[in-house]
Amino acid sequence: MNLKKIYKYGSPPNFYRFAMKLEPWCLSLGLFLIAIGSIGGLFVAPKDYQMGDAFRIIYFHVPSAYLSMSAYAAMGIASIIGIVWRSNVAFAVAKSIAPFGALMTAVALITGMLWGKPMWGTAWVWDARLTSEFILLLLYFGYITLHATIKEQKKADRAASLLAILGIINLPIIHYSVVWWNTLHQASTISKLDSPSIVGEMLWPLLLMIIGYMIFFIGVICRGGSAEVLMREKRSNWVKEV
């Protein structure tokens, strides 16, 4: 690995130019895949043998739950890079991820409740999976609030990043909660690669949705991150040029 090449993107103007180039591609490709996945999931995929059409909420529930955790992982890693390398760009990226991650967590929780009400017979229980995902939402809120309440930029970055880093521990807890404890929530369907528990004609729209959400998310980081970098560097010469 050529570290110098990576360091290059750590400089604000380089990051800004790179992100601006990447952003439209990611946002449009992401939306395109989400559109195809939605059509596939809502109209093409067959009904489930037990849940009928109601199972189709999986096409929104699973990708948003997946993204709520990937976004947090990205925010945590950006926070570590920010603290260890004192990288302003990494802090900006972490900060721009938080609202999107919180949104994904909220969507995962709400679609889960809509799904749980008719199928389980309840919208909410405090089992290990639901509780740990709820804690994830609180972590996002904590990060956003902490950042907003501390006036001095550097202190706010450091404090919020420490919270984000400690919260990383929650990610394996969410993932393995259905394995470690008895939960009302079912076990994972697609992350066990040896024997997928979903047939191919139901699986492909789900995978398209997840990949679409992922690519869209990268576009969101580019957009939010570059805007945040501009804000932070507003007094420097390169910003005046753009």
Add this chain to the structure above:
Amino acid sequence: MLPRHKRLLGILVTLIGVTVAITLILSSFQDNLLYYVTPSEAIKKIDDDQSKFRIGGLVEVGSFKRKDGSLQSRFVLTDGIESVEVNYIGILPDLFREGQGIIVTGKFDKMKIFIATEVLAKHDENYMPPDIHALKESTS
């Protein structure tokens, strides 16, 4: 050691420390984190002075009975080893059927029948269209 190596080490040590602490906390609260117990475990608690708790198991095939014109239902919950008779008045979830995983909340009465106040259906992680399900059923 460069300052950034110190900071990286600091983060790693903190993370490991907090992970160990949380692992210890979670493992000591293991029993409370279980959302339900199996019928075998429930049978052992039958004579205890009880507060409400949850049992999770499969509805035994052929055990479901409903009083005509009422919401009162009776069924047997089993884990393949022990079984518990359950009495419930109320609306059952869509996924409730014989052979299905179910979680009931309630307590045992003096006749050792579990009086449920809530019935939840547990869905498994398998998704398939009806024709493939029928195919699987006939081959197994």
